[in-house]
Amino acid sequence: MKHVIEQAVKDAIATLGITESRCVVEYPADESHGDLSTNAALVHAKELGQSPRAVAEALLPHLTAALPMVANITIAGPGFINFTLSRAVFTKTVTTVIQDPQTWGKNSSLTGKTVIVEYTDPNPFKEFHIGHLFTNAVGESIARLFMVNGASVKRVNYQGDVGLHVAHAVYGMQALGLSPTAGFTARDLGRAYAYGATAYKNEETVAVTIRDINRHIYARDNQDINELYDAGRRVSLEYFETVYKLVGTVFDDYFFESETGPRGKALVLEHPSVFPKSDGARIFPGEDYGLHTRVFLNHEDLPTYEAKELALAKIKEERLGNYDHSIISTSNEINEYFKVLLCALSQIYPDLANKTEHIGHGTVRLTTGKMSSRTGDVIAAIDFINEVADAALERMIATGSAAPDRTVAEMVAIGAIKYTALHGSILQDSVFDKDRALSFEGDSGPYLQYTHARIGSVLEKAAGVGVTPSTSTPPPVPYPVERLLRAFPEILETALHERAPHQVVTYLTALASAFNAFYATERIADADDKCAPYKAAVASAVQTTLKNGLWVLGIPAPERM
């Protein structure tokens, strides 16, 4: 519909002798300004030497003739042209949604394209904390946005199972007496890491020992260290899987620094002119490109994260096949680093560098400041999910919920947490507000889930009195909630193009709000109301939109709560 009007506006402007226009057709924020609006007259008034309103008057007859599905066209304000769509347009949208709920919102603009999305990227041996929860929610929603726009998506997780941080943990394991035979937990590993990291920083003799452990881990030439390492890695990765299961992420493949390390080192050595020697290390001179210099191989010839990342791009292609686009979503703390890295990558694999995109999302901070797994000042993801789920279950029991069970409580918890992570621009840093995440009222995941469940309930009740969804007898004036409904497919497109899942959150919240206002004034389960079947159809269409939209956000939509 929007495209039809855009074309009509373009044609109308052409009659005035203007072929190139930067005017737009948009959805006005205020519904008194119609269903669609264009600023065409404002944009071109100056070059035509007329007032904006005069230009609008001149365009009006052309637009009226070209747009039979528009009920009314008016000129308003400084010269906006506002279009009010006919009733039939809205009825058609509701009909479309209820006839084919599965495909509602989807498009095929990226059909045939393969996109790799890398996200979460926790480091084994360290705690999986709420920051990882945030990065996971962002990556998952980006992946799903690609899917609803038609792309084939491969989810990928890249984990740092070698490197100095692991040596810190292994040192800590030795010092704290963790033993593979006696058994230990992921939590013990987190403590071991914090212990080792602190000792590394404070005592030079320990630092020497840890660097030694680091060499042994890479070389795998010390049996005691190998045993500790292997056990720690396994416990850590198993623990991560329990979190992925809770948040609903299924990775297609996992990559590890232990495999990218040797390949990365080889790549650096194969390109000595790109990575010259400096102070015993191999570096990339980013200054030559307006960036900064970074070390790729340290003076012990061990690959740094930078060298590993070079190899990762190639290994992804080898394992997953040729791809069209590759997203790497991480915290914005490493934005500058990534610019250097992509620059270096473009020197050795220009084709891969061209289709690799880094999304540096905001960092989660505690009210007390930045989290640090080095000092152990983190909130473990699993603890937090459980705490929110406990609160949700408590509330269900207290309010006499239709479905007071732990599984639904966990769905609500995941909804609350993901909503908190995604409700604002993902690029901005955010302060982690526990009370807000624990609140299930107002703009929140549970608000959307509740609205979805509530619709299910009322539709059931309606069916019980013989009211089933039908669009055959609509009331003459569309309900406000119907006006929101039709924007959904377009929201999914722009949210992807702008890498902005929060647009989906904002939209769904507005939709739920409009529905709840509708629900408060209109009775649906009423066999005596001729419009009841149409109201039920609207309710059903909203429910489908919420369900499909929540899916994009990675938020489960329980049938009852």
Place this chain on the structure above:
RNA sequence: GCCCCCAUAGCUUAAUGGAUAAAGCCGCGGACUUCUAAGCCGUUGAUCUAGGUUCGAUUCCUGGUGGGGGCACCA
């Protein structure tokens, strides 16, 4: 010191260069005695600062202030 990012209501956040800057939380006040009150309705309250571009700037440009991140062998 150099580079990058950010600044909207007491708090958390919206707003493709457009019309009266929009929500939620908090506070205050209502309705409902009938479909799930995790709901609905009303109400107080904001664009860091000085310029510039534009018919029009929260949005784009420049300076300033304040905050965050990065800048050689961590990731």
